[in-house]
Amino acid sequence: MLRQWWRRTGADLPWGDPLLSHRSAMEGHLWRFTDPARRRVLLVACGVNERRGRRWGTVVVAASPSLVRSVTLDGVRADTDRFAVHAAPALSFAQDRLRVSLPDVDLELAVVPRARRRTLLPAAGVFSLVPWLNHYWYPYLFDARVEGTARLAGEHWDLTGCQAYAEKSWGRGFPPAWWWGQAHGFDRPDVKVAFAGGLLGRGRCTVPVGGLVLVAGDHRIDLFPPSAVVRGGARGDRWSLTALGPRHRVRLSGQGAGSPLLRLPIPALSPHRLGHSEQHLTGEVSLEVQRCGRPLYSGTSRLAGLETGRAPGTR
Template identity: 30%
Template sequence: MPPKSESPANPVPTPHNGYHWNHQPGRFFEGWYYRVTLPSTATEVGPTFAFMYSIEDPIGNSPHSGGAAQILGPEDVYLWRTFPGLTRFWATEHSLGLGHWGSKVVGTPRLLDPEVFEQQVSEGYQATDTLHQGILRDPGTGEVTRWCYRIQPVYGWGNADQPSQATMGWLSYLPVFEPGWQVLMAHGWAEGWIEWRGQRYEFRQAPAYGEKNWGGAFPQKWFWLNCNGFTAEPNLALTSGGGLRGFGIPPVQVLESVAMVGIHYEGKFYSFMPGDRVVCDIQPWGHWQVTAENRFHRVRLIGSSQRPGTALRAPTERGLVFCCRDTMYGQVEILLEARSGLGWQTVVQARSDQGGLETGGGPWDGPWHFEC
């Protein structure tokens, strides 16, 4: 049975958490990302489950119209399923809520009570800011993956005692940057269960994370570094990303390289945005380094991976195709310092073996170095 818990209103609602499609023709995609990280033991790095959902060209009549669900599970094992039936997809406009049924269920697609979903939906998912539930079937092996867990948000995007911010600033409300990107929940706690490859994982107080992106233009090259599984610092959450971003209103756009760093620690938010000094050195795979500085703080991030990573699909002009590589077993190091007189004082220094690392798009014919 699904876990029982209260489902209060989200105390940290974030901008852009609603569905963005304006019902106009033309290319459009929206994608959502949910993750839960299970604790490590003395001998083994804890597994992470990353869930990725997308919808493309929801108006229909396009070769790319439809939805998909992807999971990156323990040992970076990959599962995906398509959901071509657009009429079985739903999403809410002014709050975080979405779902897609692969099977026909009586009534209009909508958020179901977890017990009803479990009884009536043979394949599909539903997700809000406090609930995440689904079932996928692997037609090749016959294996069934199920999950249902509740989420208690801790950080949206910003100081814990203030309204959440738009990840890429106020200009993200205007149709001049494509695609849009928003961290929905930089950190939260998850309680529930996941059944994966014959094993049931039950958890409480497991770090959870969520983000989304959307738009009518598609990213061309990017990197991503993320972690909220610092065992020694349970109230630390880090997100950094950068890429070639389109600026302007299609079809007249130019590309610019931008990057940012956002850190939540002990209720406070430390932000380094385009306009601050952000320097990125990213290898095609295996090494990520970002340094950033503003008037009050500076940060150094290092991500590394000896694993080969797993190829994932992402929306592109050519539809949903393999174009990025991820691992949930990245080594992540962070040093955040505050200006103190003529020197610097450490705010937090931490390391984790449960970081999420990604490179995507291209071309990746060598190291990518840029400063913004």
């Protein structure tokens, strides 16, 4: 009982599993599939909301170059004893299988992680242990075996063998403002990155916080304060980030690079009310990584997701 109450605050205990539902006011699940050979990207998102005993949610599918489909539903929920999301009839996820059915969109995929990772601090460093923050972010999947197909507005996509990314976020709602990015599709398939920043905290203690997770070969690099100094943001159509940790230094820059800027629905904390973020599905990200002062990787992806947003109702 005490453990369940603690998780309702948004925080996790050491060695906890943040993929299980926290029963927060807002929980967001996102899957992103990159097909470098065909130069296309598919994004699936599901927001799970609960307030005063009422549950509802939002399902969004976006595909390059400019397809966006969404629906809101009552009764959406995520399980507290296993990693599963239920948004019938639009979406279901359980036992590594993702199914979606929206107007003009049907997909069924197996998304099986190649390795399942449990750590002392499972989400964004020490912030995962702090209760009552407005927002928590957990990029948990960078490598998976993907099998399946999708029908997208009359097109048939075979997604078997594509690169996969997934994350979960939760808390009292979206940050007042945020920026985000994720990229596969570098010249090395074993290089992947996710980064984000926003206003984190509560009341007058709200401060800008950023973080980055990078995978390069056998190296996984998690850079979050206070163990790393992370500075960055988005302005106009450009994103930038510099992260300096005990052994690693990462510089990243992104731009829309002429790709369509899509408006993606995001849920407000009132049933079936929506705001919007703005995202490039196929932007450009340049990445430079050093380890102990020596170059580890330098490269560019032109299949990067780049997003900015504000919580619904804020200006």
